[in-house]
Amino acid sequence: MTKTNAFAAILAGGSGTRMGNMEKPKQFLMLGEKPILIHTVEKFCISNCFDAVVVLCPETWLRQTQDLLKKHCPAFADKVVVTAGGVTRNDTVMNAIEYFEQNCEVDAESIIVTHDAVRPFVSQRIIEENIVAARAHGACDTVIPATDTIVESRNAETISAIPDRRNLYQGQTPQSFNLNKLKELMESLTEEEKGILTDACKIFVLRGQDVALVRGDSSNMKITYPQDMRLAQALLGE
């Protein structure tokens, strides 16, 4: 198979306390005949854009995740690896980088595409445009124009500003990066910055680096709340 020098990291939850109390993280809920996570993984395996696909899940879910992959997508078993996420999202991304560095041929041109496991409707167009934009600009974010009016309040009681909606976008994923550059910037974070910069694109922006916009899709929704499952089921039927 031709090498693509692009690597996919599916973020399916860290091993941190945030997950500790949940009976079953959202990505393992069934959507149609398969868990949400499996829908997502399939999109990345089908694409032929990646040399490797890593799923980062809570440490306590490693075995179940591996079993689910074997059961639902045995054809992709050689392409997908399951490994443990970190305590924070940043740690999880760093775990992915480490995995690719230790197990794949990573160089100065390598691209890492990071994606939320709970966005199962990502399209091939979005994935491909991410790789192109990350190669061209060093970093990119998938966004759609903001549909709601966004209101800013610094005191949680009164409005401090209503920014012009025409300049606002809702962030989705994938977020994609030159792998070395992402690693370098993440390693440059102070402890204080690490607590604040939970979004990898924001690290690039704050360090003055370009982050290109890739056009997302309203169907590339994040499954967060119970009502999201109903919309997801409706989208699945289309």
Added chain:
Amino acid sequence: MTKTNAFAAILAGGSGTRMGNMEKPKQFLMLGEKPILIHTVEKFCISNCFDAVVVLCPETWLRQTQDLLKKHCPAFADKVVVTAGGVTRNDTVMNAIEYFEQNCEVDAESIIVTHDAVRPFVSQRIIEENIVAARAHGACDTVIPATDTIVESRNAETISAIPDRRNLYQGQTPQSFNLNKLKELMESLTEEEKGILTDACKIFVLRGQDVALVRGDSSNMKITYPQDMRLAQALLGE
């Protein structure tokens, strides 16, 4: 009936060109056994918070809107009036103010509650808290914490900022105001400002006036896209 000195304006579309090409504006689509607009109007009629409820709709839909109200909520026929909206949202709000001034007992303490016709799941709590907040602060906006990461781009190509999500909210409606104050501020707009300030709360913010936040609800959704109808139908069944 006790006077409440509060007036509700249901914004169901202006008479402008934006509506001109649509076969049927969203607010007239059926949701369960009734058009969306009727669900919304009922919430305001049931509440007993209002001396009058006005529905502002496209001029070409006046007759149909009146017929729908007679058919679906004859009990409220004496409380609800249908009148034409303006070309812009601001014009439509001004039409509502004029109607209340000419037909109701409006004074310095009067409150106007403006609401999108396509948000049929507004709750009684939200309506009541709007009136309380508008009386206390002169203006209020209904918001929920932003769930998506919001990205700002001034050139539509690269990210210029990713504001801290903890300070961001998604605007819903109602938006409620001291009626006289709203009128005064809207009349103070220059022609240029009118083109930009399509959100009444933003007029208050830009004129340095307090706008209090009222806690909305994710179920107080706006029906804008076809997929929203499916979610609305699911919410209706709850």
